[in-house]
Amino acid sequence: MKDIILKAENISKQYRLGQVGTGTLSHDLNRWWHQVRGKENPYLKIGDTNDRSTKGISEYVWALQDINFEVERGEVLGIIGKNGAGKSTLLKILSKVTAPTTGCIKSRGRIASLLEVGTGFNPELTGKENIFLNGAILGMTKKEIASKLDEIVEFSGCERYIDTPVKRYSSGMTVRLAFAVAAFLEPEILVIDEVLAVGDAEFQKKAIGKMQDISREGGRTVLFVSHNMAAVKSLCTRGIVMENGKVVFEGGINDSVKRYLQGDIINIKLADIKNRIGNKKVLFDNVQVYGAEKGIKPMTGEPMNIVFNIVNRDLINSSEIRFDLRIDDDFGQRLVWVSSILKDLETLDNPDKIIISFKKTPFEFGMYFATIYLGVHNEDADWIDNAFTFNIEAGNYFSSKKKQPNGQSKINVDFDISYK
Structure with a gap:
């Protein structure tokens, strides 16, 4: 029997283009009138596919359309696709930051999210205060959070600034602390967007290693979005590929990466x-x-x-x-x-x-x-x-699966090295 911890059923998300709040009252009244009469929302029948490179003819666009998938406990799922494919919108729905237009999300356990730099942090509070705040949001007691505090601070590498307001942190420091909080406060499901790209090479290596540990040893589930195919292949066990708001492929991570890399010559x-x-x-x-x-x-x-x-x-x-x-x-x-x-x-x-x-x-x-x-x-x-x-596209050159640190060289060379 599969141990399904997260399930997306017919998820769709519709947005109205143009200036927010302009000319929408008539649409809201029309929706209400249809609802009173027990009829379907009239605007669910219209809208263009989410293709950012075309002009389109409708003022509504489907950022996501009919998304269905299941995630098993302990699985690391890679969600890959081009910019504008709908990955971040999907993660926001999974994290309950925003609601789907149609469909539903079923989950069993706490969800911790790293969607954007500083998400969930109060910039006026110190790093330590934000750790306790995030832990409380995840439903943990003060005692439970305090028992993990030293590990969180050590992993983040921000010990000197832990009593400083987060608004004075760099973007990289903020991500370091946010990831440490999400990883060590033991949510059942960890949702991570491209934010790790903000960190330096050392932190990215630590973060990926920690995600591997919590999925393999802790039996927790990770949903990972990245454009770095080397990181995706080394971390994920399965993948889904998105294009224009739809899932176009689902399968093993190697096949998923190959499908993502397919394109016009x-x-x-x-x-x-x-x-x-x-x-x-x-x-x-x-x-x-x-x-x-x-x-x-x-x-x-x-x-x-x-x-x-x-x-x-x-x-x-x-x-x-x-x-x-x-x-x-x-x-x-x-x-x-x-x-x-x-x-x-x-x-x-x-x-x-x-x-x-x-x-x-x-x-x-x-x-x-x-x-x-x-x-x-x-x-x-x-x-x-x-x-x-x-x-x-990013990949692994060395058979050891170790990646060259960012910025060290534009090209790789094969070499032998030994100690005698």
């Missing part, structure tokens, strides 16, 4: 770029960038492919063509240079395609800029500076 028409140098004996036509297979986004530590289609009207063979690819970071600093002159390549008549493959993508999460070059007989044929950009 980066396909850029290079032939349309006017600012280029060369005699045009061979030309770049277009480029495609994708991960391990077409339809999968590139991810740190996973395979990546860059495929160029070229125009070769003079039927020049490959031994006479030089290809260079330079990859820069967003500050214009060169990170990687790839060139055909570094490889012994088989001669091919009339090539019309160049394929670059990375067995393990070395780049960390972020955006990168590519400059490309073709030469024929030591002459510039086609040279395009900053021809295109591509994005890398």
Whole structure:
């Protein structure tokens, strides 16, 4: 028998667009008149899908629509999706911060939430006072909270400021204390949004380790939202993928991450770029960038492919063509240079395609800029500076599953290390 601790049944959330409180009285009266006559809310039949990139035709939008899932006790569920997919709205409903328009949430146990920096903290109270306040909200006695106080303060790393009002804390300190309170006051269900991204690398590592401990050893349930797929894969056992307010996939965490990374192939028409140098004996036509297979986004530590289609009207063979690819970071600093002159390549008549493959993508999460070059007989044929950009999703490069601390390097390198 499954031990279900949280269940979402037909959850939908509708919002009205525009200025809040303007022109809504007639709508409220219309809802009331339908309710008096025992009829359905008339506005539940209208509203656009929650696609932030389109204009839409209705003044109502469905932030969530028909969400159904179950969470077992001790499970760590990852909720993943793009910005605007409805993840935070769902967590607010699960935490009872806001009510659903339709449907209901059934839970067995206390729910502690970290939804936004400072949520649930009174900025005028000290850190210690906020610990007791949050514990009281969770239904704990003063004695129970006091027994955990030293552990909370030590884990947060804010001991020097614990008697200082929270309004004087940095955002990172606030998150540290809020997480420590939520984790150590032993709620049955812990709901965490992207707030951990505010903390530094050391704290993120501690927080993820603590979440693993409370789920495995404490048998408590964690719902985790993050755009860091490495953290999601290392922490979660199961995932749901959301798009435009709907659940589009539910399953094992590896399959969920793969589904999230699916998207349109980066396909850029290079032939349309006017600012280029060369005699045009061979030309770049277009480029495609994708991960391990077409339809999968590139991810740190996973395979990546860059495929160029070229125009070769003079039927020049490959031994006479030089290809260079330079990859820069967003500050214009060169990170990687790839060139055909570094490889012994088989001669091919009339090539019309160049394929670059990375067995393990070395780049960390972020955006990168590519400059490309073709030469024929030591002459510039086609040279395009900053021809295109591509994005890398966060992942784990090292087989140890340990992640490079943020900001240490833009690229990873494989290495051996030993003590003797």
